[in-house]
Every structure is written in structure tokens, then in C-alpha cells.
Amino acid sequence: MKYGESAFDILYLLTAVVLGVAMLVRAKNRTGRLMGTAALVLGLGDAFHLVPRVMNYFAEGDFTAALGIGKLVTSLTMTVFYVFMYYIWLGYYRKERDRTLTVCIWALTVLRFGLCAFPQNGWLANENGMLWGILRNVPFVLLGILIVLLYYKKRNADRRFRHIWLYVTLSFLFYIPVAVFAGALPILGMLMLPKTVCYVLLLFTFYGAVKNEAA
Numbered sequence: 001m002k003y004g005e006s007a008f009d010i011l012y013l014l015t016a017v018v019l020g021v022a023m024l025v026r027a028k029n030r031t032g033r034l035m036g037t038a039a040l041v042l043g044l045g046d047a048f049h050l051v052p053r054v055m056n057y058f059a060e061g062d063f064t065a066a067l068g069i070g071k072l073v074t075s076l077t078m079t080v081f082y083v084f085m086y087y088i089w090l091g092y093y094r095k096e097r098d099r100t101l102t103v104c105i106w107a108l109t110v111l112r113f114g115l116c117a118f119p120q121n122g123w124l125a126n127e128n129g130m131l132w133g134i135l136r137n138v139p140f141v142l143l144g145i146l147i148v149l150l151y152y153k154k155r156n157a158d159r160r161f162r163h164i165w166l167y168v169t170l171s172f173l174f175y176i177p178v179a180v181f182a183g184a185l186p187i188l189g190m191l192m193l194p195k196t197v198c199y200v201l202l203l204f205t206f207y208g209a210v211k212n213e214a215a
Contacts, residue, residue, distance in 0.1 A: 002057040009050040016043025026214040031091030035206035038084035045077020068126035111139040171198035
């Protein structure tokens with residue numbers, strides 16, 4: 001299991017970083033650059049958790065703090081990724097910025113960051129307390145719901161982006177049980193694999209859009 005999971009994690013990180021760099025190189029407009037930056041934020045942020053996880057399988061030492069801090073960094077960068085998705089939506093569909101919606105996006109982001117900052121999360125001890133797992137993920141899930149609704153409403157406007165709402169929805173359905181119940185049922189951590197697949201599909205969708213724009 002450790003070999004398969006480790007290979008999967010490394011392949012995912014390399015894919016996210018390579019796609020991010022490729023998009024930044026090929027991007028012809030701000031939206032394309034946002035897609036590339038979002039991919040790098042996602043991949044580099046996840047590296048803070050996945051690299052110590054891989055090292056924990058193969059190296060001697062106590063990686064408890066590194067894994068916990070990695071989870072914190074990943075929690076924050078995933079949130080930033082969805083903020084990028086909002087601005088990508090605005091740019092891709094050439095929508096005018098809605099003040100109320102923008103305030104909601106940023107308010108949920110700030111609330112998520114604030115809740116993640118509480119010591120009760122037990123990041124340094126790599127704890128998985130259910131209460132704080134729920135609390136810090138409430139604004140994150142609400143942020144995800146907003147992104148899903150935005151892309152769902154425009155699913156028929158562009159063939160390339162028609163499945164983005166589905167990838168995000170599935171990623172949250174796989175993520176929530178892990179975030180809330182993994183402390184009691186560690187086997188639920190396996191759900192992070194299909195969640196990661198959803199992110200890879202999302203990044204390839206972004207890359208296809210950038211590539212098409214550059215053609």
C-alpha cells in the first residue's frame with residue numbers, strides 16, 4: 001500500500017506543478033495566468049502534507065509535527081485555490097464582478113483562515129478532532145457550494161468547462177468524510193485518492209482551455 005500511495009502522491013504533485021508551469025508559459029491572458037497560478041498553489045500547497053507523508057513511510061523519525069503543519073498549509077492553500085476558481089469564472093465567462101458575491105467569497109475565506117488558526121485544531125500534534133474538523137470546514141464547504149453553483153449555472157455555455165461543477169462536487173463528497181471522521185476511522189483516508197483524481201481532471205480542464213486559447 002505504501003508504495004502505491006506514495007507513487008500516486010508523487011505523480012499527482014508532479015502533474016499539478018508541471019501543468020501549472022505549462023499554463024503560465026502558454027497563457028495569453030489574465031485568466032490563463034490565474035489557472036496556472038491556481039494549479040501551482042494547489043500542487044505546492046499539497047506538497048507540504050504529501051511529502052512528509054511519503055517520507056513517514058520510508059524514513060526514520062517523528063513526522064507528527066510536519067504532517068500536522070502540512071495539513072494546515074494544505075487547508076489554507078485549498079481555500080485559496082477556490083478563491084482563484086471564482087476569479088477564473090469571472091474572467092472565463094467575462095462576467096462583471098458582483099460585489100455581494102465577492103464579499104461572500106472573501107468573508108468565507110477569512111473565516112476559514114481564522115478557524116484554522118485556533119490552537120484547538122491540534123496541528124502540531126497532527127490531531128483529528130471531530131468538533132474542530134467540522135467547525136473549520138463549514139466555511140470551506142459553503143465556499144465550495146458557491147463555486148459549484150457558479151459553474152453549474154454556466155455548464156451549458158461552454159463545452160470545455162461543462163464538468164467543472166461535477167469535479168468540485170465529487171471532490172467535496174470525498175473530502176468531507178475524511179476531514180470529519182478520519183480520526184475515528186482512519187480507513188476513510190483512502191477517499192483522498194479519488195478526491196485527488198477530481199483535482200487532476202480539473203487541472204487538465206484548465207490546461208485544455210489555456211492550450212486552446214494559445215492555439
